[in-house]
Amino acid sequence: MRYWHMPVSTSSPKGIESHPVAERFGYRDLADYLRDWVRAQPAGTRLPSERDLAVRHGTSRLTAARAIGLLRAEGLLDVAQGSGAFVRQVRPLIPLVADRLTRGGRASTRIEATGQIAEAGLHEQVEVRIARLLAPPDVAARLRLTADIRVLVRHRVIGVNGHPLRLAISYLPLALVEGTAICRHDTGPGGTYARLGEILAARRPGGRLAWFREEVTTRMPAPDEAAALELAEGVPLIRVARTASDELDAPVEVRDILLASDRYRLVYGIPAD
Amino acid sequence: MRYWHMPVSTSSPKGIESHPVAERFGYRDLADYLRDWVRAQPAGTRLPSERDLAVRHGTSRLTAARAIGLLRAEGLLDVAQGSGAFVRQVRPLIPLVADRLTRGGRASTRIEATGQIAEAGLHEQVEVRIARLLAPPDVAARLRLTADIRVLVRHRVIGVNGHPLRLAISYLPLALVEGTAICRHDTGPGGTYARLGEILAARRPGGRLAWFREEVTTRMPAPDEAAALELAEGVPLIRVARTASDELDAPVEVRDILLASDRYRLVYGIPAD
């Protein structure tokens, strides 16, 4: 047995008193105990075992396990079978800066990204899959096209050290991009948006990539999403739905990006006028 | 007994085969069963009771309860004691458009917001608390001020029909705003940013509110946060950390906004050059 210093909790189930009789010390109370304790500990600290906690607080092991389960769902713990439960490391969040989409930003994207990644001692990897498909109804609607249009689909997994950080799936009208570098795995310097700008400029005078619109939502991941992003317990998923439009406000690309929310923060700059 | 039509699942615990012997039908398998079923049902559909599920699948009630618990954590169900578990309603998300911060956007904010709210048959309410405090260290840093600076703190709860939708806590250097409408509950037409613009313009030639920067992160809420926003199970919290700066890039306000992620979507427009 080791020495654990834990705070004394005064909370009760659901925060509402119900009985006049003796109150039970339930798993929520134990969770409150442990939450306060966990917050005061450095990352990596191991919790007492479930059996320890049960004995110490005079409950069954299941009750102790449930208390720990609550903290897991809150994203406070990492639990390893055979090993124990540990205070989770809060990792620094990689900034995803919207300015990267501007002309100036695009030119320096590779350098900035490399700098950030290198700074963290990481090695970025991108895995690309390309397909030509009929546009799914929602994608067609976002592209303001009829549902029977064919699109180029670029599915990318961006990660470091073999671990995924985000998924990006991009849809472009095939009529617009077929035969260009956008259909290749390596889209060249500046990436898809640089190519898209060139294509639009060649198509008509004044043609250009003019505007991006991003919609940010978040939710808990489905099991397959959690697996694809290797999300730990209690970590939500961020979804960015992006639309790129030309100078006439016609959409030319839609992209869905799924991010591990414990790895990224999104940064936007908004001029006041 | 009612008639439930459920799909046949083929998954196994953790998705990895381990035994050569007969496989157990565990709570994860049952959850997979139920997840497929739930996704095919309209919102509000009631699940079989835990006791029903246990009998039907030949497991204990705890196993059935655990399966349902998984789906709850994924945000798929609403569960009411004494009543049952129901397929959760996916509510339409209120767009929070970054353009509302621009000069043009501010002028029409009230009208747009009213229109949106009215459209949904809702009645918006704002509850304001105001305090004058020493700036917390992180706030002082974000304002690029020393820690012993005094700030005006505006704490707001925005909701409809008595239910909170988001919390906003805003910090402004007291030296800048003391005596202005920003210190009152009603900041007047255009709100805090309109007043801030006037203050900056009056302070020196060319003075103005020039830039906003927003940082978006998300995580599971702590219990007190979940209570304050009345978050249902399996619903993450969105945090927007905003900094408003003047024409010299000096921060004049920082604001933390906490959003119920099942009520909002964030919308940003980004020019391509």
Added chain:
DNA sequence: AAGTGGTCTAGACCACTAC
């Protein structure tokens, strides 16, 4: 080999909802 979490059983009592 010892300890840890993962999972399960069979039963129990409570609080709450609906009829």
Added chain:
DNA sequence: TAGTGGTCTAGACCACTTT
């Protein structure tokens, strides 16, 4: 009053990690 979820007990076996 019957049915539902909330919670608990006491014990068990398994898979996995650590020593």
